[in-house]
Amino acid sequence: MTEHTLLALLTQQQRLLDGLMQLITDEKQALIQQAAEELLRLSGTKAELLQALQHNDKQLEAHPDRAQLSQDAELKARVEDAKERLAQCQQLNELNGQLIEHNLASLNRLAQALQVSRNASSLTYNDKGKTSTISTLGNDFSA
Helix, strand or coil, X not given: CCCCCHHHHHHHXXXXXXXXXXXXXXXXXXXXXXXXXXXXXXXXXXXXHHHHHHHXXXXXXHCCCCCHHHHCHHHHHHHHHHHHHHHHHHHHHHHHHHHHHHHHHHHHHHHHHHHHHHHHHHCEECCCCCEECCCCCCCCCCC
């Protein structure tokens, strides 16, 4: 493992958190616009960012001088800033999760309405007076 200073690791952590916050904001826009391809792309990028954050966090935890994180005023302030950014990311991500749930509920209601509509309009009677769900409405007309 290459030796990194605590300040460099904290700076990297802040950059990663800034990137995550921007990505979550972009994700919200893609959810609002229902841009499926963009959501898939953002999901992959999000996973990579989270993995990088986790790796950086492990480096901070394993750093031999990590005690300075709670002793040095500048480092302590950066740690607090990173914690605040992470909390903001979590809050924004939770809001996106609620938006996803809302979209899924709307899609389910639409699917149910379409199913009811299809079933209601496809119920016909054959020449023997029996019901049939094969939709032939409008297929036998000729001008």
